[in-house]
Amino acid sequence: MTTGPVQSGPRPAHSRAALLIGRLTSRITDRLLGTALAVAACDPPAALHAPLLVRMLVLGAATTAWWAAPMVDARPVLTSMRWRTLAARRRTTVLPAAAIAVAAATGPPVWLVVCIAALLLAYLLATDAWTAGVTAPPGRPQATPALTAAAATAVVLLAAQAPVAGTSWARLPASLAIAATTVCLVLALRTRRSPPS
Numbered sequence: 001m002t003t004g005p006v007q008s009g010p011r012p013a014h015s016r017a018a019l020l021i022g023r024l025t026s027r028i029t030d031r032l033l034g035t036a037l038a039v040a041a042c043d044p045p046a047a048l049h050a051p052l053l054v055r056m057l058v059l060g061a062a063t064t065a066w067w068a069a070p071m072v073d074a075r076p077v078l079t080s081m082r083w084r085t086l087a088a089r090r091r092t093t094v095l096p097a098a099a100i101a102v103a104a105a106t107g108p109p110v111w112l113v114v115c116i117a118a119l120l121l122a123y124l125l126a127t128d129a130w131t132a133g134v135t136a137p138p139g140r141p142q143a144t145p146a147l148t149a150a151a152a153t154a155v156v157l158l159a160a161q162a163p164v165a166g167t168s169w170a171r172l173p174a175s176l177a178i179a180a181t182t183v184c185l186v187l188a189l190r191t192r193r194s195p196p197s
Contacts, residue, residue: 027070033123034069035062036093041099043106061102067096069184071127090125114157121153143164 042058068091103116125146159177160190 012181019103030071030123030127031066033126034092036066037096037116037119037123038102039100040112040119041103041108043103043108043112045112046108048105065095065099066190068092069127076132089117096123110161113160117153121149125149128133161194 038061039058042061044058047054047058071092072089099116103113108116128145147149159173162173164173
């Protein structure tokens with residue numbers, strides 16, 4: 001018994017809707033952590049009493065974070081150098097960086113800063129393709145990145161609360177922090193580029 005060729009036509013509308021819903025609800029842990037991080041960075045207690053425009057911006061940030069939060073678990077491929085393509089490809093980096101910038105601009109209270117730091121740590125560990133993705137090197141201990149990231153977060157929180165902003169030598173610790181961040185970024189990129197031994 002032979003069967004006829006499978007006809008490929010346009011997909012029905014209900015399957016497109018199901019595909020869209022499936023994409024928007026996949027990787028729910030990443031989406032929840034990323035959205036919570038973005039909303040916490042907007043200082044929700046202050047945003048509740050803000051004008052309608054500010055509340056709409058917070059809602060827009062939450063929606064964008066829901067889209068941008070899932071881990072991009074694929075080998076790096078150069079497809080285009082346009083900003084839009086790069087931002088979509090690196091959205092799991094853009095999201096936490098934007099959340100940090102927003103939190104720095106809004107100046108949340110200390111308890112919310114600690115919450116943002118914990119959410120940032122959890123989000124980065126959940127979406128880091130180098131430790132959690134299919135492209136991660138085999139045999140790498142999973143506890144080491146978590147402990148290192150937690151220690152780095154604690155150091156940054158303690159440094160951020162140091163009472164040096166009003167002093168005349170406040171630029172020195174800021175310069176040292178920028179230099180240390182640059183060195184860590186270079187070391188991280190070199191580690192990722194070099195093959196595992």
